Amino acid sequence: MGSWAAQQRQEARQLAARLSAEGVRNVALTWVDNAGITRVKTIPAERLAAAAERGIGMSPVFDVFTSDDAITTSEHLGGPDGDLRLFPDLERVTSLAAQPGWAWAPADRYDQLGLPHPACQRQFARRMTERAAAAGLELRMGFETEWVVTRAPAGHPAPGGADEPLDYPCAGPAYGMTRVVELSDYLRDVTEALSVQGIDVLQIHPEYAPGQFEVTTAPGDPVRAADDVVLVRETVRAVSVRHGLRASFAPSVVAGEVGNGCHLHTGLYRDGTSLHRSPDAAWGLAPEATAFLGGVLDALPALLAIGCPSPASYLRLQPSHWAGVYQCWGVENREAALRLITGAPDDPDGGHAEIKTFDAAANPYLAVGAVIAAGLHGIESAAQLPPPQTGDPGVLGVRERARRGIVRLPATLTEAADRLEKSAPLHEAMGEVLHGAVLAVRRAEEAHFAESEDDAIAAATRWRW
Template identity: 75%
Template sequence: MGPVPAQQWGDARQTAARLDAEHVRAIALTWVDNAGVVRTKTVPTARLAPAVQRGVGMSPVFDVFTADDAITASAHLGGPDGDLRLFPDLERLTVLAAQPGWAWAPVDRYDQLGTPHPACQRQFARRMVERAADAGLALRMGFETEWVVSRAPLHGRWPDGAAGGGRLDGAVGTGDPLEYPCVGPAYGMTRVVELSDYLRDVAEALALQGVEVFQLHPEYAPGQFEVSTAPSDPLRAADDLVLVRETVRAVSLRHGLRASFAPSVVAGQVGNGCHLHLSLHRGERSLHRDPDARWGLDPDAVRFLGGILEALPALLAIGCPSPASYLRLAPSMWVGAYQCWGVENREAALRLVTGAPGDPDGGHAEVKPFDAAANPYLAVGTVIAAGLHGLSAGAELPPPVTGDPGVLGVRERARRGIVRLPASLTESTDRLARSTTLAEAMGEVLHGAVIAVRRAEAAHCAEMEPADIAAATRWRY
């Protein structure tokens, strides 16, 4: 990206004319900050070509925004000085089905001279994809997105005659009452019947935007749903996650509902995950389908996954970046609270999915602890970096864990080498700060900014009760 040649200027002008003919009047240009919040600048459609040619101005201070819009500082970022340029990716420009008259495009960030901004998370993800390609590896990734819906109050009160659902326990005293729009059981068809129009509109909007949906279904917690999308290259997967989340948000509002992607909507209840799935390939060959290898894994896949498993304590500061994330990460809740892996084990932090025998591309792995407070570009980039380190260092996978490690005694877990992953944001941030692998991959500016944001959010919530943490972060993601 950066300053573009004349051909792209012409393409942008043609795209703007097409959008105008389709009655698209504005374009949302988005990036995701280090706190996991999707931020935006918007431009009229007529200004698309200048935006593609010269970018749109923004302050680099957004890299040290926290989720509650406070501003911290790192050694390199913070304060009023400096300026950046946002360059939209025309290849990802999408007309928004649930926001009539709007389109969307993710951006890459550069300085005024056209040099890549060292804290641009999207360019970091792209660099890691290229680094994997240099090692002869191609990755495919996809996310599961979970969210909870409630009825949306009008000007602080509920619509007259609002019916159905039950009051959301735990919201007392937050000043933000919640009410579920459905009462059906976990994974129950009743929920689909109750909200069939809403779910149909979610599916239709995503399809119109070119997002392939694998599954859309009720989840475990009250009012909770999940959408799983098709795997793609890592950068596109991260873009798709942003598009999916904002589409669900827009469809929800059009139905008088409000969507929360927060890790913990109500303290003490099952939270929202955002599991990352990945598969490894060399050319057309899947590294998860070796018929002569243990677990079906090519030796390079073993080393790559071993690197991810080894780095998980530090990766939690990326994939579980909010103090609310650690309200969700409890043992025996199918979130992967222990540093272990397993074959088809949903209590393992790293789950190997073998897939159907007849599916040549069915095998893959799942990183379970991650949630939707994570910046998806940081998530895919750091997971690739950890895997590549494992590949070069010859990492191994220990014996897989079966069953729930949370029910094993302390001595048995110690005997098997199963340790608890960080139980607080402070602990995971300390691990990230000490990770030379991730520091090298991210670079000093990005690594330092992420750590500054994590420490600021941890300090802000240090004296808060779990219910207050959940309430404070409920609508930030």
């Protein structure tokens, strides 16, 4: 232990010296709470070694913060008592290209005795990744990040209500080259900043809604994928500010319009070989991949409370909007909640699955950890996949959907939270403290917006993510 601590100190000192040589003065240490808000403590760069050795103090009450900064309580967490320590992941320390003089690192949370905090979402994601590795399985995950960009009002006043006018800086059509031309400098700067920070961008392009764009990043280790999506969002936000723009990652920017998703892509491997490319198996899926995806599909109603954690999420989840609101899967079917992507034969990122329901209000560490837990339970229980669906389930009649066994996923946060509460596999994987804190936050969010109209929900949450 002493040798490891000494090595950490030495590495942290070397990092601090490198950051100082690069002109970095402050380091942002982030974690993501159960409402999906990225919270932060910042330290001077020269304090990095001390932070790596002793951590930075923070209250455990953040685990029961809601998206509007109210505080609820769970059986184990809440109130003013207690303290935790934030420890930066030195391997992920990154100089921020769009914030000169700043660096960033994700943090793990421990108690004052050095024991892992049972509600630390990043460590939950790591535990589930290690659980898969113990079974000889490797997960490669990646996110698609969607956002809407608007011009920032003069003087940056506080955001208004439901009638706040949104000034879109581009007027081009959905997916149109016009938007790229109109915001070419902005998109170039987003791509360049991500590249400088070591983020491998696969695609960046306009999306469907007014002012909407999407960036897709390369898959990797699940914990790194969650780190990456946090860094992507904050980089997009920083570049937007430098261009006089505001970026919203909210599930519903304007009620009734297409919202922002944050689709999670998942590939399963054994001994470096994709289990999505078995030539003699149905749909190319090896038995373990079939069972894994079967477990994810079975758990989707409960997983919605993880991946769609806000009442605003359910404004986005509408039939026939490519949001995947029915509990079904399909081969290259963008209306299915679980889409199997076959990919070209020589495509290294081909052969994986996409969960289309999730959005950026989700804590990405919870999202990757819960999906792995559901998939591993599917393998343990020999879960199967029903026949794949083709076409849009939303245009089928109620009787035809029932005949095919297609059911609607939860349409409210309350319904999704009820399913999560009853999910024994997710409860076991998350543990009592984390599971209880997530449910407490979901109940508080639903209660807060219980009497709100759709427009008011969208306006209240528009700039929270």
